[in-house]
Every structure is written in C-alpha cells, then in structure tokens.
Amino acid sequence: MPKTLIVTNDFPPRQGGIQQFIHNMAVRQPAGSIVVYASSWRDGAAVAAFDAEQPFPVVRDRSTMLLPTPRVTRRAAEILRAEGCDTVWFGAAAPLGLMAPQLRRAGAGRLLGMTHGHEAAWAQLPAARQLLRRIGEGTDTLTYLGEYTRARIAAAVGPGPAARMAHLPPGVDEKAFHPGSGGAEVRARLGLTDRPVVVCVSRVVPRKGQDTLIEAWPAVLRAHPQAVLLVVGGGPYLPQLHKLARARGVAGSVVFTGPVPWAELAAHHGAGDVFAMPCRTRRGGLDVEGLGIVYLEASATGLPVLAGDSGGAPDAVLEGETGYVVPGGSAGAVAEKLILLLGDEALRRRLGANGRRWVEQAWRWDLLAERLTGLLTGDRAA
Structure with a gap:
C-alpha cells in the first residue's frame, strides 16, 4: 500500500483549527498508509498519551517548531526511507514545503502542500512571495481553502504550480455538530x-x-x-x-x-x-x-x-x-x-x-478525506 509521510507543526494535542484539520484528514486515510513527523509540545505527558492512541506512527521532533533546516530535512528524509513512504504531505506548505526538493531526492514520488490563510498573507510580501514560488515549483500539488486564498496564492506561485492547485477545505463532523448537540x-x-x-x-x-x-x-x-x-x-x-x-x-x-x-x-x-x-x-x-x-x-x-x-x-x-x-x-x-x-x-x-x-x-469530513486520498495517490478525480 502507498504510504504518506505527514510533516507538520500543526498536530494535536496542540489545539487549533489547522491541527484539527490535519488530524481529521489523517485518521480517515486508509489503514497503514500514514506516518506523522511532528513538532513536540510543552506538555510531554499529553503528547505521549495522544500519540499512543493514534492508528498510525507519530515521530516527534525534539523542537517545538519544525523549520526547513538541514537537520529537520535530514530527519524527515530518514523517516521517509525507514517507513517506506513514497508521498509527502506538508501540513502547512509555508514554510515546510521548502524541503520538497531534498525529500524528492530522498525518494518521495509525490509532494503535496496544504495551504491555509497565512500563505495568502505571504503572497503579499516580496520576500515571502519568492519563497512561495519555490514551494509551488517544488511540490506536485498545493491545496487551497477557497477562491480568496486560491487567487492570491496562484498569483504568487506562477502559472505552472497554479494550474496544479486543488480545492481542499477542512470539513465538519456532522455527527458531532447537529441540532441536538446539547x-x-x-x-x-x-x-x-x-x-x-x-x-x-x-x-x-x-x-x-x-x-x-x-x-x-x-x-x-x-x-x-x-x-x-x-x-x-x-x-x-x-x-x-x-x-x-x-x-x-x-x-x-x-x-x-x-x-x-x-x-x-x-x-x-x-x-x-x-x-x-x-x-x-x-x-x-x-x-x-x-x-x-x-x-x-x-x-x-x-x-x-x-x-x-x-x-x-x-x-x-x-x-x-x-x-x-x-x-x-x-x-x-x-x-x-x-x-x-x-x-x-x-x-x-x-x-x-x-x-x-x-x-x-x-462539507462532511469523509467526502473531503476521500478527495485528499486522490490527491495523495495522484488520482485527482477521487
């Protein structure tokens, strides 16, 4: 089965919308297909308890903030090879997507970067805009939340990467959020x-x-x-x-x-x-x-x-x-x-x-997770 390495700063038990986005997508991928490389968090006991409950391996870096440094890139490549992953999914394209060329050389056949609101802000700053262009050129697909973020990111990354962008917003757990929710x-x-x-x-x-x-x-x-x-x-x-x-x-x-x-x-x-x-x-x-x-x-x-x-x-x-x-x-x-x-x-x-x-x-999670599965495997029609 194809395996995907998620490289992310945004992962529970740290709370937030991006963290929930990535986790909800990850747990809905096929069994045995996910490995996570994530930053640490201040509450080590909570991290250990959370990681032990996950249906996939979670490798924590010693730092509380993953950046595309040589050390972090080498560690990501080591995990990629050790776990037999052929796809990399960056939980936030900026800045982690800057590792894409090195991870491709390490064996990644596909690289996907999720974008959120902050990449649209990066697109307005000259230096950050150049970094976004590099990220777009190094990945196979950048996702976007909606038309607002797509238009701004597309203008920064250039026509080739823009043509490969795919709509992937977060979903809603309609079983938890319902009219009788309490x-x-x-x-x-x-x-x-x-x-x-x-x-x-x-x-x-x-x-x-x-x-x-x-x-x-x-x-x-x-x-x-x-x-x-x-x-x-x-x-x-x-x-x-x-x-x-x-x-x-x-x-x-x-x-x-x-x-x-x-x-x-x-x-x-x-x-x-x-x-x-x-x-x-x-x-x-x-x-x-x-x-x-x-x-x-x-x-x-x-x-x-x-x-x-x-x-x-x-x-x-x-x-x-x-x-x-x-x-x-x-x-x-x-x-x-x-x-x-x-x-x-x-x-x-x-x-x-x-x-x-x-x-x-x-907007159901299962519908959007299926779309992500297609992007990770190269089947954009999924």
Missing part, C-alpha cells in the same frame, strides 16, 4: 433559558470581531431587550472585551465563557439562536480569515450565520440561504442583520435547515 443544557447551566441568544464561538483576537458585536449590542437590545450575547472562547483580547462591554453599558447582557473543551464546542454552538462572527481584515491584508470553519459548524448545528467579509469567510456562507455576510467592522450592519434574525423565527429555521443540508452535501 445546547439546551448549556443554556440552562448559564441561566439563558427562554432568552434570545446570539453566540460567537472563536478565539478571542481582534480579527474575529467580537468587539464589533459588543459595539452593535446596544442597538440589538433596543429591539430585543432580553437578548444575550454569548462569547465562547479564550484569547488575549478577552480583557479588552470585558472593558468594552462595561463601557457600552451592556455587561449585563454579554456572557463570556472563556475557553471551553473541544468536546463541548458543538453544545455551545447549539446554545445560540443565531451564530455571529463579524471577522475583519487587519494589518493591510496580512491578518485575514482563511475560511472560517466555525460558520459551517454552526450551520451543521442548524443555526443561521452572520459572517464578516474578511478573506475567505464568505466562502463558508451561502448569502441569503444559510446566512449573511456583512462588512466586518460595521457595527450598524451587524446590528441590522441580528435584529432581523432575532425577530423572525421562520427565517432562522429556514436558513438553519439550508445550512445543515449544505454541510451534509458538501
């Missing part, structure tokens, strides 16, 4: 039963737009006085959000959960009537949303979604069918759509049902 229990625990709830599940950083939700909240409360904004997640921006809620006089109707375990995210999605994350592009386009899988997880849970217009976020929303896209920095536009959605139960049900159906048809 939202009622979360509502009861937080004292939100019988109150309209707008929920945002995300890392708490400026790009995600939780501050715009708070800025919009006074207008929402004038139309729906019992409404609650439920902010789920942790991050460095959390203290500023608490201050902003107090400054805008809405602290009593904004609930912050802080970080929650990964296993409870679906239930927290389900605690809302509407999902909203009005993400915005920052730093001249260098801080941008790659896709926004949380919108699709909310859709799978049966919620209408409100997204910001940053980067590839609109790719995760069918405008007017599963939700709406608004300017991420516009509190007025956010308030207008939230007031509409909270005031129209039939609309919420229709958009939520459409979203659930869309996820089942196009």
